[in-house]
Amino acid sequence: MAAHSKEISNEKLPPLSRRDFLKLLGIAGVSTAVAKVVVDSPLFPYHSVVAAPGARPSLHSWAMVIDLENCIGCDRCTYACQATNNLPDDIHWNVVTPEVTSMGKEYFLPRPCLHCENPPCTDVCPVGATYKREDGLVVMDYDKCIGCRYCQVACPYGARSFNWSPPEPGSYSPEYGDPEVEQRPRGVVEKCTFCIHRIDAGLAVGLTPGEDVEATPACCNACPAEARFFGDLNNPNSRVSRLIAERAYVRLRDELGTASRVYYLLPQGGL
Amino acid sequence: MVAKVINDVKQNRGFYIWMAFLLAVFGVAGVAAILVWTRGLEVTGLSNEVPWGLWITVDLSAVALGSGSFAVAGLVYLFGAKRFAAVSRVALLIGFLADTGTALVLLLDLGRPDNFYHPIIYWNTKSLLWVITWSVILYITILLIELAPVLTESKLFARWPIVHRIGEEIHKATPVAAFMGVVISIIHLSATGATYGILRGRPVWFDPAMPVIFLVSGIFAGISFLIMVIVVTSWVMRRRLVDPNLLDQLARIAGWVGVTCGIIRVIDLSANHYFSYKPFLGESINLLYNMTPYSLALTLGEFAFGLIIPLAIFFNPTVRVRFRNLVLAGVGATTGLLLCRWNVTLTGLVATVSYSPSAPSINFFSYFPTWVEWAAVAGVLAYAGMVYTLAVRFLPIFGAEGEEEETELAAERHHAPVVAA
Numbered sequence: 001m002a003a004h005s006k007e008i009s010n011e012k013l014p015p016l017s018r019r020d021f022l023k024l025l026g027i028a029g030v031s032t033a034v035a036k037v038v039v040d041s042p043l044f045p046y047h048s049v050v051a052a053p054g055a056r057p058s059l060h061s062w063a064m065v066i067d068l069e070n071c072i073g074c075d076r077c078t079y080a081c082q083a084t085n086n087l088p089d090d091i092h093w094n095v096v097t098p099e100v101t102s103m104g105k106e107y108f109l110p111r112p113c114l115h116c117e118n119p120p121c122t123d124v125c126p127v128g129a130t131y132k133r134e135d136g137l138v139v140m141d142y143d144k145c146i147g148c149r150y151c152q153v154a155c156p157y158g159a160r161s162f163n164w165s166p167p168e169p170g171s172y173s174p175e176y177g178d179p180e181v182e183q184r185p186r187g188v189v190e191k192c193t194f195c196i197h198r199i200d201a202g203l204a205v206g207l208t209p210g211e212d213v214e215a216t217p218a219c220c221n222a223c224p225a226e227a228r229f230f231g232d233l234n235n236p237n238s239r240v241s242r243l244i245a246e247r248a249y250v251r252l253r254d255e256l257g258t259a260s261r262v263y264y265l266l267p268q269g270g271l
Numbered sequence: 272m273v274a275k276v277i278n279d280v281k282q283n284r285g286f287y288i289w290m291a292f293l294l295a296v297f298g299v300a301g302v303a304a305i306l307v308w309t310r311g312l313e314v315t316g317l318s319n320e321v322p323w324g325l326w327i328t329v330d331l332s333a334v335a336l337g338s339g340s341f342a343v344a345g346l347v348y349l350f351g352a353k354r355f356a357a358v359s360r361v362a363l364l365i366g367f368l369a370d371t372g373t374a375l376v377l378l379l380d381l382g383r384p385d386n387f388y389h390p391i392i393y394w395n396t397k398s399l400l401w402v403i404t405w406s407v408i409l410y411i412t413i414l415l416i417e418l419a420p421v422l423t424e425s426k427l428f429a430r431w432p433i434v435h436r437i438g439e440e441i442h443k444a445t446p447v448a449a450f451m452g453v454v455i456s457i458i459h460l461s462a463t464g465a466t467y468g469i470l471r472g473r474p475v476w477f478d479p480a481m482p483v484i485f486l487v488s489g490i491f492a493g494i495s496f497l498i499m500v501i502v503v504t505s506w507v508m509r510r511r512l513v514d515p516n517l518l519d520q521l522a523r524i525a526g527w528v529g530v531t532c533g534i535i536r537v538i539d540l541s542a543n544h545y546f547s548y549k550p551f552l553g554e555s556i557n558l559l560y561n562m563t564p565y566s567l568a569l570t571l572g573e574f575a576f577g578l579i580i581p582l583a584i585f586f587n588p589t590v591r592v593r594f595r596n597l598v599l600a601g602v603g604a605t606t607g608l609l610l611c612r613w614n615v616t617l618t619g620l621v622a623t624v625s626y627s628p629s630a631p632s633i634n635f636f637s638y639f640p641t642w643v644e645w646a647a648v649a650g651v652l653a654y655a656g657m658v659y660t661l662a663v664r665f666l667p668i669f670g671a672e673g674e675e676e677e678t679e680l681a682a683e684r685h686h687a688p689v690v691a692a
Contacts, residue, residue: 040396101629109627120472126400127386127393146389147312147382149322150400156472157626162322162382164313186311187382252626255550256471264628271629 058134061233062194062209062261064220065240065249066110069267070227073098073108080222081112082172084195085181089170091161093192094219107267110228112219113138113159113192114252114260121151121160130189136261137194145188152189156253160191194230195219210238285507289660293653300650303643307379314643321620321638326380329648330373331463331612335485336605337369338493340414341456346524348449358513358521360421360668361504362497366456367414368655370407375651377407399466406459413452417445425666461486467615474551476619480539487532488577492608494525495581499601502594504663512669515594522597526585529604533578540570551633555622558633563621569614577607 073096081087081094096110119138122130129144130151152160166186169175177183180197184190195217202208202215209215210231220230231240240263243249249263250271280287306314317324343362346352378384390404422428423438464485467476498521505512543549544556560567580603584596591597621636662668 099627123397125395126398127389128395144393146386152322154470161319250628
């Protein structure tokens with residue numbers, strides 16, 4: 001009975017007018033736009049783990065390989081970093097911590113910035129002061145930075161440091177500052193850059209980063225124990241590509257989907 | 272002129288004492304602000320491990336407590352409940368003070384306050400902090416449009432009728448502005464929660480329900496706070512400012528929002544801690560239980576003060592008749608909101624997961640705000656208190672000036688039979 005009366009009432013409805021049709025079209029358009037905005041927004045949980053579609057293949061893809069078996073924990077990578085990047089004594093871009101494997105074997109874990117393929121820090125920066133270069137390096141624009149420290153909160157590795165006080169020359173860097181690296185004012189966040197000033201300058205004069213010392217990050221040059229290598233993953237014959245292909249490696253907190261560019265070769269006996 | 276002022280001081284001694292007190296707080300806060308801007312953020316208790324602290328908590332709480340403004344605007348302009356227009360001006364004023372206060376605190380919290388305008392010219396639309404910055408800017412603009420008639424109707428501009436007409440013209444945009452304000456405020460409130468909810472590196476925070484929790488708990492606390500402010504103002508001014516029946520209806524609405532908030536909180540807690548396993552979440556929380564009063568005490572406090580006490584009052588018609596019970600509910604809801612925000616902002620910062628590949632563990636850091644941080648917060652509260660006091664005294668916030676001259680006693684007497692009926 002109810003169904004019958006419903007049919008009758010349906011017949012009484014006027015046909016769809018042009019105005020109604022245009023309205024529907026408008027609603028469809030607005031919903032599509034809203035859906036697009038929602039999918040692109042930071043609240044949408046799924047996009048950051050997927051590589052951006054149509055991303056341009058870069059000429060280089062820099063990576064660092066750290067051999068946990070060879071590292072002796074001498075801290076020379078840290079000292080080289082302090083000297084090259086003009087760091088004050090209270091800021092460390094590279095840190096080495098003693099660790100123990102599940103078998104009880106001691107090893108040392110050096111940690112530069114991991115230069116994630118999906119960096120949590122660049123997504124949260126309100127002004128885009130930290131961004132990913134085409135070759136995969138995550139770098140800072142100190143002039144844009146407003147010092148909100150959201151990137152520090154977002155980084156799962158604690159790889160970022162804030163300039164709480166005006167920068168002072170550290171014990172390892174020359175007093176006049178290294179003219180090659182950009183100086184950082186008080187109030188901005190800074191982090192390891194994989195020594196882009198050495199990489200870019202080296203490439204400009206035809207050197208190969210990772211093979212020529214002048215174009216390689218200072219920490220890799222300073223390592224006395226053959227524990228730290230740098231190179232181009234796009235070149236299958238580079239030392240880093242071969243090491244990754246031959247040996248078992250781990251990336252820090254890979255479960256977060258950050259896909260970092262620092263590969264840790266496992267010590268003998270595993271972790 | 273001087274005699275007039277002296278007479279006014281004699282008549283309103285409380286007003287001048289209150290103003291002097293606020294000015295004294297301003298003095299201390301000014302010293303703190305100058306310290307922060309000249310010596311940098313090293314004068315705070317923040318560190319690389321705990322880069323955010325008290326100021327961010329205050330921002331989040333202020334935004335939530337000001338959300339009564341868009342709740343009332345939504346009631347009036349979206350749900351067509353025109354009777355609530357009587358409280359819309361005071362609600363909008365509280366929203367304005369909350370958002371401008373937030374902007375002031377943010378200005379202190381930046382490492383480069385000279386670059387504060389960068390989010391306006393350099394956009395990163397993926398960043399929730401960018402969303403929040405733009406929400407604050409747009410919502411302050413909208414509130415200025417909505418509040419324009421309050422300024423232009425006041426006695427200050429009585430001798431220039433053109434000002435009054437401009438105010439009326441701007442006021443015509445109010446329905447559109449109110450709608451935009453509701454949309455932007457919802458985005459703003461939920462973005463404050465999502466700021467933490469998206470941080471996958473921090474297990475205590477990473478939670479897709481965070482934006483919803485912040486939105487609903489914010490609206491609940493915002494309406495309760497609004498009721499409390501109206502009642503306290505009418506006590507201080509010894510005048511009936513708003514129809515008690517209207518407050519009663521607002522209290523009922525707040526009650527239902529509170530129930531929604533409680534349901535979402537319980538579902539979220541059980542989903543995270545009982546029905547599923549999130550790596551390191553349980554461990555972090557356990558560490559916090561064992562080493563600090565954080566988290567457990569704050570969560571329990573949030574439920575007790577922020578939900579149980581206010582809901583017991585809001586859902587009991589014979590209890591919510593009394594104005595002092597409404598104030599009690601407002602204090603409870605505000606306390607609960609502060610505990611909730613403090614819980615969220617602090618726990619995820621002090622308990623983080625180490626990046627060790629072989630034995631990941633929970634690191635524990637500590638943070639204590641310095642006097643500079645407290646003084647700056649007090650200064651912003653004093654700013655809000657001062658503007659509110661001046662506005663209530665000199666601007667037509669509660670209807671036209673001089674109207675409804677009734678004593679508090681009459682208000683209470685008037686109140687009782689309406690509800691009993």
